[in-house]
Amino acid sequence: QAPAPGRRIRELPDELVSQIAAGEVVERPASVVRELVDNALDAGARQITVRLVAGGVRSIVVEDDGGGIAREDLPLALKRHATSKIASLAELESVATMGFRGEALAAIASVAEMTLTTRTAEMPHAWRLQARSGELAPAARGTGTTVEVNELFFSTPARRKFLKTDATEFAHALEAVRRHALARPDVGFAVWHEARLAAQWRAAAPAQRWADVLGADFIAASRGVQAERGPLALQGRAGQPEAARSRADLQYVFVNGRYVRDRLLAHAVRAAYEDQLHGSRQPAYLLFLQIAPELVDVNVHPTKIEVRFRDGRAVHQAVRAAVEDALAPTRAGTNEAAVP
Ligand code: ADP
Ligand code: MG
Secondary structure, eight states, X not given: OOOOTTOOOOOOOHHXXXXXXXXHHOSSHHHHXXXXXXHHHHTTOSEEEEEEEGGGTSEEEEEEOSOOOOGGGHHHHTSTTOOSSOOSHHHHHTOOSSOOXXXXXXXXXXXXXXXXXXXXXXXXXXXXXXXXXXOEEEEOOOSEEEEEEESTTTTOHHHHTTOOOHHHHHHHHHHHHHHHHHHXXXXXXXXXXXXXXXXXXXXXXXXXXHHHHHOHHHHHTEEEEEEEETTEEEEEEEEOGGGOBSSSOSEEEEETTEEOOOHHHHHHHHHHHGGGOOTTOBOOEEEEEEEOGGGEEOTTSXXXXXXXXXXXXXXXXXXXXXXXXXHOTTSTTTOOOOOO
């Protein structure tokens, strides 16, 4: 339908603004899981439990033992662009938390039924806030936060139509938690689907956690990556060329603890395997890049899945060299990867 000529400009109602914005952040249950687990980690959780019903389409519950939300902050938590994580442009440029946009809870609340139950160490009891009605009532739980999200996209059927089967949605949601579990071995995770415990990772040393999540086979068929170059540090595992796969389904890159999909980094890794991989064989790898926050812009994409480096060339070179060194451990003096 073509826009009617002469139609006047008007401001969209708040609710519609939120729903439009939610389209960028909430694509499927897995996006909700990712945002809620991000929040739990930012709150300092040591244990995070995710419960899903019907792949998360019916219900998603994320429970943490983090710091909780003060009662007077509760209504603000649901407001768009309200956050406790940054307060200025300077803080945005050096942000170290997973969140900072203050959008996730507002977005989720605009496309689902959401309830927040939370308690800080100072509160004599918990409070439960129902997003839609704004109803606030006393509740029982220890310190921490439980966010319950029901009937995703109930009010936006067009979106709901794009959801796949429950099994597929569940697989995506589980994958979202696996990424968090890889990045945060110090935190315990449990994922329930329906009444079944689908995955459980107890707090562990990084190497152990990586084996727990990706399997001992990958660890056995990969080499340790460990390198430091100026403001950049890299660690993880690079799969040996013989263990390359037909699909790119075991390629994980994290920048400052956040899972990213980055062409520059993927290209750098690929370049390191250059002469050792044939045809369309895909290397398997798990890489954690630590870089001074000032040297990377994480505010490129609403879901923060993309990043931009201030000096892309330097990053490319460092990553390529680190992976090359890991793959060629006999090359004299270059391999810092004493890890077997
Ligand atoms: P952001 O994470 O970008 O700040 P969100 O909409 O995800 O935005 O969350 C808004 C605010 O609600 C956060 O800044 C935080 O103060 C609070 N919050 C959300 N989830 C939790 C949680 N699980 N524990 C403690 N505080 C939380
Ligand atoms: Mg958040």
